[in-house]
Amino acid sequence: MADATNTTAVTVAITGASGAPYGLRLVEMLLAAGRRVDLVISRAGRLVLEQECHLMLPDSVPDANRILKEMWPHGTELLNLYGNNDWNSPLASGSARGRAMVICPCSMGTLAAVANGMSDNLLERAADVAIKEKWPLILVPREAPLSVIHLSNMLRLAQLGVTILPAAPGFYHCPASVNELIDFVVARILDHLAIGHTLVPPWSGGLAGGMMKESHQTMGSYGA
Numbered sequence: 001m002a003d004a005t006n007t008t009a010v011t012v013a014i015t016g017a018s019g020a021p022y023g024l025r026l027v028e029m030l031l032a033a034g035r036r037v038d039l040v041i042s043r044a045g046r047l048v049l050e051q052e053c054h055l056m057l058p059d060s061v062p063d064a065n066r067i068l069k070e071m072w073p074h075g076t077e078l079l080n081l082y083g084n085n086d087w088n089s090p091l092a093s094g095s096a097r098g099r100a101m102v103i104c105p106c107s108m109g110t111l112a113a114v115a116n117g118m119s120d121n122l123l124e125r126a127a128d129v130a131i132k133e134k135w136p137l138i139l140v141p142r143e144a145p146l147s148v149i150h151l152s153n154m155l156r157l158a159q160l161g162v163t164i165l166p167a168a169p170g171f172y173h174c175p176a177s178v179n180e181l182i183d184f185v186v187a188r189i190l191d192h193l194a195i196g197h198t199l200v201p202p203w204s205g206g207l208a209g210g211m212m213k214e215s216h217q218t219m220g221s222y223g224a
């Protein structure tokens, strides 16, 4: 698997699994880190964003792009939303070098499509390109329980070098809020992209006893 430390741009895909707040927080932190973010949102992903984050994005990609840029004014120049059928997007080609991709949250439907190289929309194609080019690709699945189909698709992807990073926050830092649970998962993603952060202090052993309550930085809530 390629080294994520050399990547400047990150493709973020938000699909229709529960956990949309993880995706938004990830985008926010990548922009804060000065990374270019190319964003793709599936149709079901838009439904879940509405349900979980009260964020309604219009069908028009330019209009949705404008709304998203207004959410993160510090990253206006770095953020770009692509339509999921925009085959002219650079994300559809292996020539757009030096990028990593994170599908967060990742539905079992998209996970199956990626595991089987479907490339039926831009999101799936971008993941297919990442696999063939051996670029860092992280999937953040959320489903419970997991069937043999889900597990075998995950195994197949892991064997291809894809990182399966479940949306399963730990509790050993004694999180005091939903935002801290979200940050736990986003911190693990940033760790795997080799992007520095202060979301969660590294585990140093022993009893954390409220450590997160003191260190958490309020970056806003996504309605979770």
Ligand SMILES: Cc1cc2nc3c(=O)[nH]c(=O)nc-3n(C[C@H](O)[C@H](O)[C@H](O)COP(=O)(O)O)c2cc1C
Pocket (backbone or CB within 6 Å): 014, 015, 016, 017, 018, 019, 042, 043, 044, 045, 047, 048, 051, 106, 107, 108, 109, 110, 111, 142, 143
């Ligand atoms: C509110 C809501 C929550 C959902 N949660 C999950 C989930 O956690 N995991 C999952 O695999 N699918 C979940 N689904 C179902 C997916 O959205 C559905 O399978 C969809 O076809 C996925 O399409 P996509 O992969 O193109 O986004 C959820 C759907 C809705 C409306």
